[in-house]
Amino acid sequence: MRxxxxxxxxxxxxxxxxxxxxLEQALVDLGIEVDSVVDLRETVTGPLVVGEVLEIEELTxxxxxxxxxxxxxxxxNGTGEPQEIVCGARNFAQGDRVVVILPGGVLxxxxxxxxxxxxxxxxNGMICSAKELGLGDDHSGIIVLPEDTKALPGDDARPVxxxxxxxxxxxxxxxxxxxxxxxxxxxxxxxxxxxxxxDPAELPAPGATAEPAYPVDVRDTVGCDxxxxxxxxxxxxxxxxxxxxSRRLTVxxxxxxSLPVDITNYLMLELGQPMHAFxxxxxxxPLVVRRAEAGEKLxxxxxxxxxxxxxxxxxxxxxxxxxxAAVMGGETSEVxxxxxxxxxxxxxxxxxMVGRTARRHKLFSEAAKRWERGVxxxxxxxxxxxxxxxxxxxxxGTAGAEVLDLDHVRPRTPVPxxxxxxSRRVGVAYSTExxxxxxxxxxxTVTRGADRLGEDxxxxxVAAAGGGAVLSVTxxxxxxxxTDPADLxxxxxxxxxxxxxxxxxxxxxPGRGLxxxxxxxxxVARSLxxxxxxxxxxxxxxxxxxxxxxxxPADDPRRPAVRVANPLSEEEPLLRTTLLGxxxxxxxxxxxxxxxxxxxxxxxTVFHPRPGAGAPPAMGVDRRPTDEExxxxxxxxxxxxxxxxxxxxxxxxxxxxxxxxxxxxxxDAVEAGRTVLAAAGIPADRVTVRAAERAPWxxxxxxxxxxxxxxxxxxxxxxxxxxxxxxxxRRTSAMELNLDALPAAPVVAGPAVSTFPPALIDVALVVDxxxxxxxxxxxxxxGAGPLLEDVRLFDVYASEQLGAGRRSLAYKLxxxxxxxxxxxxxxxxARDAAVAEAARRFGATLRGA
Numbered sequence: 001m002r003x004x005x006x007x008x009x010x011x012x013x014x015x016x017x018x019x020x021x022x023l024e025q026a027l028v029d030l031g032i033e034v035d036s037v038v039d040l041r042e043t044v045t046g047p048l049v050v051g052e053v054l055e056i057e058e059l060t061x062x063x064x065x066x067x068x069x070x071x072x073x074x075x076x077n078g079t080g081e082p083q084e085i086v087c088g089a090r091n092f093a094q095g096d097r098v099v100v101i102l103p104g105g106v107l108x109x110x111x112x113x114x115x116x117x118x119x120x121x122x123x124n125g126m127i128c129s130a131k132e133l134g135l136g137d138d139h140s141g142i143i144v145l146p147e148d149t150k151a152l153p154g155d156d157a158r159p160v161x162x163x164x165x166x167x168x169x170x171x172x173x174x175x176x177x178x179x180x181x182x183x184x185x186x187x188x189x190x191x192x193x194x195x196x197x198x199d200p201a202e203l204p205a206p207g208a209t210a211e212p213a214y215p216v217d218v219r220d221t222v223g224c225d226x227x228x229x230x231x232x233x234x235x236x237x238x239x240x241x242x243x244x245x246s247r248r249l250t251v252x253x254x255x256x257x258s259l260p261v262d263i264t265n266y267l268m269l270e271l272g273q274p275m276h277a278f279x280x281x282x283x284x285x286p287l288v289v290r291r292a293e294a295g296e297k298l299x300x301x302x303x304x305x306x307x308x309x310x311x312x313x314x315x316x317x318x319x320x321x322x323x324x325a326a327v328m329g330g331e332t333s334e335v336x337x338x339x340x341x342x343x344x345x346x347x348x349x350x351x352x353m354v355g356r357t358a359r360r361h362k363l364f365s366e367a368a369k370r371w372e373r374g375v376x377x378x379x380x381x382x383x384x385x386x387x388x389x390x391x392x393x394x395x396x397g398t399a400g401a402e403v404l405d406l407d408h409v410r411p412r413t414p415v416p417x418x419x420x421x422x423s424r425r426v427g428v429a430y431s432t433e434x435x436x437x438x439x440x441x442x443x444x445t446v447t448r449g450a451d452r453l454g455e456d457x458x459x460x461x462v463a464a465a466g467g468g469a470v471l472s473v474t475x476x477x478x479x480x481x482x483t484d485p486a487d488l489x490x491x492x493x494x495x496x497x498x499x500x501x502x503x504x505x506x507x508x509x510p511g512r513g514l515x516x517x518x519x520x521x522x523x524v525a526r527s528l529x530x531x532x533x534x535x536x537x538x539x540x541x542x543x544x545x546x547x548x549x550x551x552x553p554a555d556d557p558r559r560p561a562v563r564v565a566n567p568l569s570e571e572e573p574l575l576r577t578t579l580l581g582x583x584x585x586x587x588x589x590x591x592x593x594x595x596x597x598x599x600x601x602x603x604x605t606v607f608h609p610r611p612g613a614g615a616p617p618a619m620g621v622d623r624r625p626t627d628e629e630x631x632x633x634x635x636x637x638x639x640x641x642x643x644x645x646x647x648x649x650x651x652x653x654x655x656x657x658x659x660x661x662x663x664x665x666x667x668d669a670v671e672a673g674r675t676v677l678a679a680a681g682i683p684a685d686r687v688t689v690r691a692a693e694r695a696p697w698x699x700x701x702x703x704x705x706x707x708x709x710x711x712x713x714x715x716x717x718x719x720x721x722x723x724x725x726x727x728x729x730r731r732t733s734a735m736e737l738n739l740d741a742l743p744a745a746p747v748v749a750g751p752a753v754s755t756f757p758p759a760l761i762d763v764a765l766v767v768d769x770x771x772x773x774x775x776x777x778x779x780x781x782x783g784a785g786p787l788l789e790d791v792r793l794f795d796v797y798a799s800e801q802l803g804a805g806r807r808s809l810a811y812k813l814x815x816x817x818x819x820x821x822x823x824x825x826x827x828x829x830a831r832d833a834a835v836a837e838a839a840r841r842f843g844a845t846l847r848g849a
Contacts, residue, residue, distance in 0.1 A: 001169070001170050001172055001179075001180050001252070002136075002167055002168070002169045002170075002251060002252050002253050003167070003168055003170075003182055003185060003251075003252060003269070004162060004165045004166065004167050004168075004248060004251050004252075005023070005165060005166040005167070005168065006162075006165045006166075007182050007248055007270075008168075008182060008185060008186050008189065010182075010198075010200075011182060011183065011186035011197065011198045011199070011200055012186040012187075012189050012190045012193075012195060012196070012197050012198070013190075013195040013196045014189065014193070014195065015193070015195070018193075020037045020039060020166060021037075023037060023166075023168070023189075024037045024168075026189060026192040026193055027168070027170065027185075027188070027189070027192070029192060029497065029498065029499070030188050030191070030192050030494060030495075031173075031176075031494050031498075032170055032172070032173075032176070032179060032185075032188065033170065033171040033172075033173070034168065034169070034170055034171075035169040035170060035171050036168075036169045037166065037167075037168050037169075038134070038166065038167045038168075038169070039166050040134070040135075040158075040162065040163040040164065040165050040166065040167055041158065041163065041164055041165075043108045043133075043134045043163070044101070044105065044106070044107060044108065044133060044134070044158070044163055045105065045106045046101065046102070046104045046105030046106055046113070047076055047077075047101065047102040047104060047105050048099065048100070048101050048102075048105060048128075048156065048157045048158060048163070049073050049074070049076040049099075049100055049101075049102065049153070049154055049155060049156060049157050050073075050097055050098075050099065050100070050145065050149075050151045050152065050153055050154065050155045050156075050157045050160060051071040051072060051073045051083070051097065051098050051099070051100035051127070051153055052071065052072040052095070052096070052097050052098075052153045053069055053070075053071055053072075053092060053093070053094055053095060053096050053097075053098060054069075054070045054071065054072050054082055054094065055069065055070040055082075055094065056068075056069050056093070056094055057069075059086075059119055059120075059121070062119060064088060065088065065090060066086060066087075066088055066119050067086070067087050067088070067089075067090070068084070068085075068086055068119075068121050069084070069085050069086075069087055069127070070082040070083070070084055070085075071083045071084075071085055071098070071100055071127070072153040072154075073100055073102065073125075073153055073154050074152065074153040074154015074155070075154050076102060076154040077102055077124070083100065083102070083124050083125055084121065084122050084123065084124055085100065085123050085124060085125050085126065085127055086118050086119055086121050086123035087126075087127045087142065089127065089129065089141045089142040090141070091140070091141030091142065091144065092127075092141070092142060092144050096144050096145075097144070097145040097149060097151075097153070098127050098128075098142055098143060098144060098145065099127070099128045099133065099142070099143050099145070099157045099160070099161055100125050100126070100127055100128070100157070101113050101125055101126050101128055102124070102125040103115045103124055103125055105125075107126075107128075107132055107133065107134075108132075108133070108134035111132075113125060113126055127142045128142060128143060129141060129142045129143060130143055130250050133161065133163065135161065135162065135163070135250050135251055136250050136251065136252070136253040136254070136255075140255070143161060143250070145160060145161075145243065146240050146241060146242060146243040146246055147240050148240070148242060148243055149243050160243070160247075161247060161250070162247040162248070162250065162251050165251070167251055170185075172373070174372075174373055175373070175481040176373070176481070177272070177370055177372075177373025177374040177375060177480070177481070178272060178374070178376065178478045178479060180272055180369065180370050180373065181268075181269060181270060181271055181272030181370075182200070182269060182270045182271075183199065183200050183201060183270060183271050183272055184272055184478070186198075187199070187443075191441055191442075191495055200270055200271060200386075201271055201376075201378075201379060201382045203382050203385055203386065204385075205381040205382045205384065205385035206381070206385070206403050207381065207403065207405060208228075208403050208404065208405035208406075208407075209401065209402050209403045211402045212229070212402055212403075212404035213229045213230045213231045213343070213400055213402040213403055213404040214229050214231060214280070214283075214286075214287060214343055214404060215286035215287065216229065216286065216287045216288075216289065216404055216406065217286060217287070217288045217289070218289040218406050218408075219288065219289060219290040219291075220289065220290055220291055220313065221408040222350060223289075223291065223313045223325075223349065223350045223353050224289050224313060224325065224347055224348070224349055224350070225348055225350075225377065225407075225408040225409045225410070226347055226348035226377055226380055226405070226406065226407050226408065226409050227289060227345070227347040227348075227380075227404070227405075227406045228345070228346050228347065228380035228381055228384055228403070228404055228405045228406070228407075229343055229344060229345045229346070229384070229403075229404040230343075230344050230384045230385075230387075230388055230399070230400060230402070230403055230404070231280060231341065231342070231343050231344075231399075231400035231402065232341070232342045232344070232388055232391050232392060232397045232398065232399050232400065233280075233340070233341045233397055233398050233400065234340055234341070234396065234397045234398055235259075235260075235339070235340055235341075235342060235391060235392075235395040235396055235397035236395045236396050236397070237337060237338050237339055237340055237395075239259050239394055239395035239396070240259065240394075241256050241258070241259050241262040241394075242394055245262060245263075245266050246262070248266065248269070249262060249265060249266060249269075252269050254269070254366070258335055258337075258339075259391065259394060259395050260277040260335045260339065260342045260344075260391060260395075261277055261335055263277070263387050263390045263391055264276060264277050264344070264387065265366075266390075267383050267386055267387055267390075268366065268367065268370070271376075271379055271382065271383055271386075272370060272375060272376065272379070272478075273346055273375060273376070273379040273380065273382075273383040274326070274366070274367035274370055274371065274375070275344060275345060275346045275383055275384075275387060276323060276329050276344075276345045277335050277342050277343070277344055277345075277387075278322075278323075278329075278333045278334075278335070278342070278343040278344075278345065279333055279334065279335050279336060279339045279341070279342070279343075280341035280342065280343045281339070281340070281341050282332060282333045282334075282336075283317050283322065283333055283343070284317045284318040284319050285317050285318030286317070286318075287315055287316065287317055288315070288316045288317075289313065289314075289315055289316075289325065289347075290313070290314065290316065291310055291311065291312065291313060291314075292308035292309065292310060292311075292312040292313070292314045292321065293308070293310065294308070294309055294310045295307060295308070296308045296314070296320065296321055297321075298314065298320075298321040298322075298323075298324055298330050299330060299331045299332070300324055300327075300328040300329065300330055300331070300363070301328050301329050301330070301331060301334055302328065302363075303331070306324065306361055306363075308321065308324075309360065311353065311356060311357070311360075312324065312325075312353075312357050312360075313325035313326065313349065313350075313353055313354075313357070315345075317333070319332065324357065324361070324363070325347075325349060326347070326349040326353075326354045326357070326367060326368060326371045327354065327357055327358055327361070327363050327365055327367065327368045327371075328363055328365050328367070328368075340397075342391065342397075344384050344387045344388065344391075346379070346380035346381075346383045346384050346387075347380060348375060348377040348380065348409060349371050349375075351371055351372050351373065351374050351480070352372075354368055354371035354372045355368075355371075355372035358372065359570060360570065374480035374481060375480075376477050376478035377409040377477055378477040378478070380405070381403070381405060384403070412474050412475055412476075412477065413474075414447075414472045414473060414474045415472075415473045415474075415475065415482070415483065415484065415485060415487075415488060416449070416470055416471070416472060416473075416485070417435075417470070417471045417472075417473050417485045417488050417489075418469070418470055418471075418485070419432040419435055419436075419448075419469040419470065419471050420432075420469075421485055421489055422435060422488075422489045422492040422493060425486075425489050426489070426493050426501055427501070427502060427504070428493075428496070428500055428501055428502070430492060430496065432448075432469050432471075434492075434496070435471065435492055436448075436471065438491065438492050438495045438496060439471075439473055439488060439491065439492065441495060442475075442476065442479065442482075442491050442495070443475075443476030443478065443479065444473050444474060444475050444476060444479075444482070444488075445473070445474040445476075446471050446472070446473050446474075447471070447472045448469055448470075448471055448472075449469070449470040449471065449472050473488055475488075484621055484622075486621070516744070517642075517739075520679075520680050520681070520739065520742075520745070521603055521642070521739065523679040523680065523681075524603065524644055524676050524679045524680055524739065525601075525603060526679070527675050527676070527678070527679035528601045528644075528646065528672065528675065528676070528679075531672070531675060532599050532652075533599045533600060533601040533646055533648075533672070534599065534600050534601070535600070535601055535602065535603075536583070536586050536600045536601070536602050537602065537604070538579070538582030538583060538585070538586055538602055538604070539568075539572070539582060540575055540576050540582070540604065540605070540607070541564065541567060541568065541569070541572040541573070541574065541575065541576070542561070542572055542574050542575070542576045542581045542582065543571055543572050543573075543574070544561075544573070544574055546574075546576075546581045547559045547561075549581075549722065549725045549726055550578070550580065550581065550695055550696040550722055551695040551696050551719055551721060551722050551725075552695050552696070553695060556695065557577075557608070558577040558578050558608075559577070560577075560608070560609050560611075561574040561575060561576075561577050561607070561609065562574065562575040562607050562609045562638045563575075575606075575607035575638070576606055576607065577606050577607060577608055578606055578643075578645075578736060579602055579604060579606060579643050579644075579645035579736055580645055580647070580696065580734055580736055582602075583600065583601075583602050583645050583646075583647050583734070584647055584718075584726055584728060584732075584734070585726075586600060586647075587600060587647045587648075587649065587728065587732070588726060588727060588728055591649065591728070591729060595650075596650045596651075597649070597650030597651045597652075597654065597664075598647075598648065598649050598650055599646070599647075599648040599650075599652070599664065600646065600647055600648070601644065601645065601646040601647075601672075602644070602645055603642065603643070603644045603739070604642065604643065605640040605641065605642050605643070606640070606641060606643050607638045607639070607640055608638055608639040608640075608641070609638045610635070610636070610637075610638060610639065613635055613636045614636060615636065616632070616633045616636040616637075617629050617632045617633060619633065641738050641739075641740040641741070642738075642739045642740050643736055643737065643738055643739060644676055644736070644737050644739055645734065645735060645736040645737070646669065646672045646734060646735045647732065647733070647734045648664045648668060648669065648672075648732070648733055648734070649664060649728065649729045649731065649732040649733070650663070650664060650729070651663055651664065652664040652665075652668050663731065664731070664733060665717060665731060665733055666698070666701040666702075666703075666715070666716040666717040666733050668733060669715040669716055669717070669733040669734055669735040670689060670703050670705075670715045670716065670735070672715065672735045673689075673703075673705045673713055673715045673735045673737055674687065674689070674705075676713075676735075676737055676739075677705065677707065677712075677737075677742070680739070680742050680745060681745025681746070681748070682707055682742060682743070682745065683746065683748070685781075686707055686708055687705065687706070687707055688705070688706040688707075688709070688774065688778075689703050689704070689705055689706075689772070689774045690703065690704060690706070690772050690774065690775070691703060691704075691772060692704035692714060694714050695719065695722075696718055696719050696722040696734075697714060697715075697716040697717065697718060697719060697734075698716060698717045698718065698719050698720065699719075701716045701717040702714060702715075702716035702717075703715050703716050705737060707741075707742060707743060708743065710741065712737055712738050712741045712742060713735065713736055713737025713738060714735070714736060714737075715733075715734070715735035715736075715737075716733060716734075716735075717731060717732070717733045718732050718733065718734055752818055754789075754816050754817065754818045754819075756816060756817060756818070756819075756820060756821045756822070757816075757821060758789065758814050758815060758816040758822075759814075759815040759816070759822050759824070759826075759827035760812065760813070760814055760815075761813045761815065761827060761828070761831050762794075762810060762811065762812055762813070763780075763810070763811055763813060763831060763834070763835060763846065764795070764797075764808050764809070764810040764811075764846065764847035764848070765808065765809050765810075765811075765835065765838055765844040765845065765846065765847065766802055766806055766807070766808050766844065766845050766846075766847050767806070767807065767809060767838075767842050767843065767844045768805060768806060768807075768842070768843070769798070769805050769806060769807045770805075771842045771844075773793055773796070773809050775841075775842070776809055776811075776838055776842060776844065777791055777793060777811065779834075779837045779838040779840075779841045779842065779844075780811060780813070780834040780835075780837070780838055781834075782837060783833045783834040783835070783836060783837025783838065784813065784815070784830045784831070784833055784834035784837075785830055785833060787815045787816070787817060787822065787826065787827070787830045788813060788814070788815055788830060788834065789814045789815060789816045790812075790813075790814040791811050791812070791813050791814070792811065792812045793809060793810070793811055794810055794811065794812050795808070795809075795810035796808070796809060796810075797810070802847075808847045810847075813831060813834065815827040815830055815831075
């Protein structure tokens with residue numbers, strides 16, 4: 001939210017000499033995130049003046065419309081002659097007054113203005129938009145000053161457009177909806193600085209009359225518990241928005257549209273009460289507030305025709321829905337240039353309903369942002385009174401005496417608060433009087449109840465004076481976030497000052513370090529990073545169609561997924577059951593940004609629903625859940641094993657002046673799996689790699705990794721169909737392994753190092769191509785006996801001479817004895833025994849024999 005300090009000063013007595021740094025610190029101390037505090041007087045330098053458009057010449061022959069203007073800037077250019085300026089905007093006409101920056105001026109972003117020739121004409125300066133001046137995001141057209149602007153051509157334009165002010169831009173958290181208004185921010189600053197606050201909502205407003213301002217039927221008092229309306233007839237449809245209002249809207253980033261609409265936006269920013277203005281002459285029959293019927297359609301003010309669902313709230317007339325309640329109005333009833341009768345509506349809507357509707361339709365309007373955070377239900381009549389006064393003051397007309405107010409708002413429920421609870425929770429001694437004082441500052445009504453007897457002062461050992469008192473706290477209507485004792489404790493701490501809370505770290509238990517699973521995950525991450533893989537962290541949310549994109553069979557256990565109740569995006573509402581989907585999405589994004597060689601990995605949890613688990617029990621915050629409730633809740637929580645996955649494409653070894661590179665392939669993915677298992681402490685003799693078939697891998701280039709004959713993961717090249725569907729590079733390979741399925745690492749004895757020389761022998765065995773190389777290697781190890789120190793596959797060869805379906809596997813064998821130098825006969829005998837075992841198991845023959 002953007003707001004000017006001058007607007008805040010109307011409602012809170014900020015010190016005249018308050019530095020911007022102190023203002024920012026005061027807001028931060030209140031728990032409000034400050035994006036920026038900008039002194040607009042310093043953002044634009046040089047001559048910025050008011051200009052009057054004298055002539056406009058339309059230039060043709062260019063790709064976009066261009067206008068050559070002669071603008072009266074008074075004596076600001078030193079000559080008194082009209083200034084020639086080329087401009088591409090079309091929202092102004094001859095006679096309009098605009099904002100002009102002359103040569104020598106500098107706009108935000110260090111954009112220097114000079115005289116130049118463009119589009120075949122001389123242009124001496126620029127006619128400015130709100131975005132170019134840093135006043136807002138509107139770049140659809142330049143600023144046209146209202147007719148009531150008293151400044152003359154050549155006058156300094158800074159005070160006219162609000163560039164003599166300080167603008168604060170804030171990021172409001174979801175629990176602080178009241179701070180999305182000048183009213184809320186001014187009240188907060190009055191607490192922080194100890195200065196008087198004048199509530200703009202303290203305005204006498206007439207209540208409901210026997211005759212309503214317009215017939216309305218509210219059929220769902222849960223979705224809409226208050227609906228108020230007033231009518232103004234006979235306004236001047238040509239009346240302009242006053243300059244002071246237009247400037248404040250511009251600074252806040254809101255585009256000026258028309259006087260009735262601008263009034264509703266202005267009051268939304270000032271009070272925090274979203275409103276809507278209907279053209280009464282375009283409404284047919286009584287209004288009905290109800291839930292939408294599934295499939296109903298409504299064209300909203302942004303020109304989009306939306307298909308509604310049964311949860312959406314709508315305002316209807318005899319023609320059907322005319323407004324998507326609390327989110328955006330409809331085209332058929334909007335205020336237009338000929339509107340003379342205006343019906344103002346101010347209501348109170350269910351925040352949960354509004355939030356879901358806004359996300360469903362991807363329509364995050366300023367009104368919806370406020371409704372989903374909570375709006376003061378006491379504001380509708382005040383907002384209507386102010387809207388009627390502003391409209392009749394600036395556009396004439398007659399305000400109707402009738403007032404509609406259908407009020408079904410429930411009174412706030414008092415919250416019991418032990419007076420010593422803030423002290424016990426925070427570790428700072430707050431007296432009962434101090435707790436009451438701070439809560440009353442917020443606007444709460446506090447009464448003291450009976451004392452509690454025999455209660456432990458609490459885990460912190462800090463008890464406030466009179467700690468046995470129980471306070472009954474009724475939160476104010478503008479604070480819907482205060483519902484529990486913990487919320488009230490937070491308010492006490494926040495207003496008393498977070499800086500008073502001591503920063504005390506708990507003492508670490510001696511003798512403990514990382515747990516075994518933590519050590520394993522770090523070792524795995526380090527080993528992959530050392531081999532050139534880059535760690536990524538993906539969101540655990542996936543789309544429903546991911547299972548089809550990965551080609552998972554109908555009975556695959558990775559298909560059932562947990563649906564998030566309130567997803568960040570409706571396009572990705574499920575929790576992942578495999579790391580590969582999000583990981584491959586990251587690989588695709590990097591390739592799309594020009595990275596040709598990508599090798600990435602992630603260690604994270606996947607989520608598998610428990611069949612028949614049902615719904616979790618409802619657990620409140622008024623007490624600690626019982627062991628039975630915890631057990632029932634745990635039974636619903638999905639299984640969350642921790643996996644590791646890699647994805648790679650491009651060159652594994654880069655090409656260069658030293659020679660050709662090597663493309664990454666399925667073998668690298670398999671080797672990544674071996675690397676993970678080795679880093680996890682699993683001995684190589686307990687690891688088996690064999691051919692397998694599993695989506696999304698290529699059937700002929702997929703391996704499964706086993707530890708003690710238990711499958712723990714898969715690796716290989718992705719299926720061509722999956723690669724094409726996900727738009728990945730050809731030959732993309734991946735590996736995924738279940739870290740939680742690995743057994744504990746055994747205690748490994750230190751290796752014995754022999755000082756005697758080794759005997760090096762190479763063997764090349766011809767076997768059927770279906771025989772895995774790892775199985776042949778295992779046979780060589782078991783056949784050679786204890787003298788074999790190391791065996792490594794270094795060549796795979798196939799040719800017509802070997803025969804169809806045959807291939808040669810060449811291994812380097814290293815023999816060594818721990819206590820003597822091996823004789824040649826011993827090494828050869830061990831070699832022959834190894835070959836014999838391979839021959840016995842797989843029919844292997846020595847190549848060339």
